[in-house]
Amino acid sequence: MALKYYHAEPLANSLKSMVPLKEKGLAYESIYVDLHKFEQHQPWFTAINPEGQVPVLDHDGTIITHTTVINEYLEDAFPDAQPADAPLRPRDPVGAARMRYWNKFIDEHVMNYVSMHGWHRMVGVIARNIASGDFEKLLESIPLPDQRKKWATARSGFSEADLANATAKIEYALDKVEKQLGETKWLAGDTYTLADINFYSHCGAMVERMFPEMEVARRAPRLCEWRDRVAARPAVAEALKSEDRTAPGLRVWSGEVR
Amino acid sequence: MALKYYHAEPLANSLKSMVPLKEKGLAYESIYVDLHKFEQHQPWFTAINPEGQVPVLDHDGTIITHTTVINEYLEDAFPDAQPADAPLRPRDPVGAARMRYWNKFIDEHVMNYVSMHGWHRMVGVIARNIASGDFEKLLESIPLPDQRKKWATARSGFSEADLANATAKIEYALDKVEKQLGETKWLAGDTYTLADINFYSHCGAMVERMFPEMEVARRAPRLCEWRDRVAARPAVAEALKSEDRTAPGLRVWSGEVR
Structure with missing residues (x-):
């Protein structure tokens, strides 16, 4: 199992899916995309996400985009990896x-x-x-x-x-x-x-x-x-x-x- | 178990959560809210949904609003009630x-x-x-x-x-x-x-x-x-x-x- 997370600075959407990865204790490769250099619009990146936006989750080659979708996906794919206090998505x-x-x-x-x-x-x-x-x-x-x-x-x-x-x-x-x-x-x-x-x-x-x-x-x-x-x-x-x-x-x- | 569905004409949001109820074969009480008479803004209705909008799902007294949220809720609450071809929310x-x-x-x-x-x-x-x-x-x-x-x-x-x-x-x-x-x-x-x-x-x-x-x-x-x-x-x-x-x-x- 390999997770890669393409992201920019830890704010807004880039932060929003980084926190669940860390709360769940999932090992992932962090790939910084430099928005100041417009890397998100470059061919190497749009080959990964045709919409040209960060962040992106790559799970064994499957690409998931949009942070609310990514975060629900992490709950579905890793339901048992949860912080000690409570699951990030309530079970009821x-x-x-x-x-x-x-x-x-x-x-x-x-x-x-x-x-x-x-x-x-x-x-x-x-x-x-x-x-x-x-x-x-x-x-x-x-x-x-x-x-x-x-x-x-x-x-x-x-x-x-x-x-x-x-x-x-x-x-x-x-x-x-x-x-x-x-x-x-x-x-x-x-x-x-x-x-x-x-x-x-x-x-x-x-x-x-x-x-x-x-x-x-x-x-x-x-x-x-x-x-x-x-x-x-x-x-x-x-x-x-x-x-x-x-x-x-x-x-x-x-x-x-x- | 009692479900009530408050809705207007079968279009847009009112249709969007009515279809899953019917696809899943769930018995529910249909309550028509007359938008032409602005019933959605009247006190009897805002007591149910303070945002004054249809549709609303009432499940044994618990109020759920916003159609995308209602439809995910129906999947969580009734996971086995599904149309013959496939579940409305994929299981993978x-x-x-x-x-x-x-x-x-x-x-x-x-x-x-x-x-x-x-x-x-x-x-x-x-x-x-x-x-x-x-x-x-x-x-x-x-x-x-x-x-x-x-x-x-x-x-x-x-x-x-x-x-x-x-x-x-x-x-x-x-x-x-x-x-x-x-x-x-x-x-x-x-x-x-x-x-x-x-x-x-x-x-x-x-x-x-x-x-x-x-x-x-x-x-x-x-x-x-x-x-x-x-x-x-x-x-x-x-x-x-x-x-x-x-x-x-x-x-x-x-x-x-x-």
Whole structure:
């Protein structure tokens, strides 16, 4: 049995499937894909994932993409490899449904909105530093039309209306999570699940540093306490230490710049 | 064991979880929610689903919402109730991952775009026929901010740019599905799964009638042949016959008007 995990910096989607691999104690080969060099659009990589996106799981030659799908796959393929406290996907149908409710909410109503602000601040700078002819060539190398559009928009700048809408979506999510954590210890119930890993990777880990104006500590104290509980898990702490080649001046997700 | 299914007309999300109930041969109480009377926003219904949306599954008092979550729940809770040909969710991890890849694509890149055209043509007419003060009251009764926004936009009209983007997304999906059906008999492989039910409910069933200008029969002949195979399944045929109170003149989804 051989697992390979192709990923970028330990944030967002790349973090989201790395944490379960480590929580489950699965041995895997880590393959860093350098997004700063656009390796994800290069032929060697699109031969592995035609959509040209990280992360990718290769399990004995079978390719699985999209982090929510990868994480469910790891549960199906390795049901007994679990952290000591509880399985990452609850074994009872209702618990699994609660987990999937949150995964769907995060995938559809959180991920893209935090991402838009990150792209606006970081990828926009990168995109505007590419010479015009080179930028057209870059766009041509991107397989997914939506990603081509996102790069083009990053260069010209996201509209104020789109950024304001993204901010409203993030604030809605903060309030929703804060309310849930008043009722249950973790997002989907009494145990830590893939839903916690999802929200942490796409929002919880960086929201306070990225959006100081939201006053997250005041607005969502339970979320902050939950975030610290997630970050203290050895698997998460280890994942966060993995390779990060982003220039420190551009690390908007990690909150070092705005 | 008692199952109740709260649903509207047999199209889109209401159809999507009704078909698995019937494919699995599960006895359930059907509860029609009249969207034309905005029953989904009324207190008796938001007491059941605070998000004010159909469909809803009630299993012995446990409420499950969101069709992809409901359909996975039915697989977890009733793993042995399956159609004769194959389980709706493949039992091998790779097959389940293929199914989830397609479910995710349909949920995130198809559903809302067909829906936007349907809302533009049908809900727009309904919304514009509501007197101004009554419309504000209607908006106030809608729990989810995104749904409030969708209703307000339906009344004022979706922008040409948004509609054109939605059309492009649907055309991309048609080509992607057509390509897949050149490789496998069903969307996720050799067997009919929840992914087929998902695409059929949100797009496949009505795309040719809703968008004659796309020339679906010419552009996607395999998709048409697949659509007819899905429609011929007794469970699907039975679901399609369930209650439909939409005024015939407004049945844009069923293609009777444009």
